[in-house]
Amino acid sequence: MDSSNTISNCKTCIYKSWAFKNLSEEELKLINCKKTEKFYRKGDIICSEGDEIKSFMYLQNGLVKLFKTEISKREHIISIAKPKDFIGLLSIFSNTNHVYSISAIEDSVVCFVDLKIIKNLIKSNGIFALDFFERISSVSDSVIKTRIDINTRQLRGRIAYILLLFSKHIYDSEKFNLPISRKEIAELIDMSTENVIRVLSEFRKDKLIQIEGKSIEIIDIKRLEKVYDLG
């Protein structure tokens, strides 16, 4: 699969509903001409900390992670973006360079729109400006909320959180394949890899979940939610 297979038309794009619903045909055409879509294989870097921000990016398909590399070389995952999310947070307005790195954790298609075009649309189409900010605000808000949720909980609560996140918000199913390694889970919720494994095993023994490698099934979601609530 290469990028030429994925090129689509903004006018018919199913993501048009997103924040672009109030654009005219003209305006959509403008975006359509200037956008590019790129396919990334699992593990590919989409952009790196420090790169210049040239485009507004949003995720058509797949799953990506936003992360930062600490001095200690340990990675720290800030958030996971799912289809329809715009990626890159608010830096597109407040910075000229990316503050975080982004890579694909599943095969992904990212749509790039020249940032200048977006900014011009904001200037010229006020309704769009509001739609747009509503969307990106809610993404950033939820990152903040999530960070707080995670670091006010202890290990069992954090693992419960991430299992519920994948189940409810990403795969919409109680059975799914973990797209990330145990190590990456650890980086996402601030704990050691060993303890991720330990807690997952505990949950298995407690009959909250079933695990087989990457395959996870939540078998007692009520109790898992309770574990999350109690922290």
Add this chain to the structure above:
Amino acid sequence: MDSSNTISNCKTCIYKSWAFKNLSEEELKLINCKKTEKFYRKGDIICSEGDEIKSFMYLQNGLVKLFKTEISKREHIISIAKPKDFIGLLSIFSNTNHVYSISAIEDSVVCFVDLKIIKNLIKSNGIFALDFFERISSVSDSVIKTRIDINTRQLRGRIAYILLLFSKHIYDSEKFNLPISRKEIAELIDMSTENVIRVLSEFRKDKLIQIEGKSIEIIDIKRLEKVYDLG
């Protein structure tokens, strides 16, 4: 001091530079008519979790904290806003109700502008829309950055962080009075009150700072920065 003493004119307001620099006289007049300024005494609640969001709020004077009350009744401080910061984060676009509570940690003056007016200005004045989002994006971005900075560090690094925050970003001096209690520091950087005190005492013994009650003086900022960097 009551609110009537503090009413000023947007046109001459020193904060005009903020994000309102590209408004016409007409537009400023519009804001000026509809804005209200309120004085809050240290400790006063400015708004509570769940309240409807009616205004865009920004801090003219003083210091406020944004916080959330956990199930356990323990408070958790998300951020501290200083003059010129807009307060309330992005919820003004992505929510109809406040997600966090806000209270004054020093005597403060908050300027309220009807949210509808701001939204209308965004619709009608594209340059303003961009200025505005640049500003509020950078505030939200820095909240995210701060949360990560804090929870990738251990106790000594966190205390160093908050001392440097007050010194560099808020008071612009190496000598200042802590505006918040030890308990609030604990709530801000996720640690126990006792350990806040313990680490502060250690810093004193190590000759990094001098403390007398709320009065703090940083006497070896280089080493304090090193403590922060090392985590």
Add this chain to the structure above:
DNA sequence: CGCGGCTTTGATGTTCATCAAGTAAAGTGG
């Protein structure tokens, strides 16, 4: 004066990271 809240210090216990060591899985080159 006495009560409650803030501060401080020491002692104790829990939570968690780290270390060590071994197994399984997944690439890699001949």
Add this chain to the structure above:
DNA sequence: CCACTTTACTTGATGAACATCAAAGCCGCG
């Protein structure tokens, strides 16, 4: 396709970091 290396996963043991508990001094305030 098989030996070889590397990476991911797993479990137990140990110790460090940190919260919690307890007790006492301090200060402002009714």
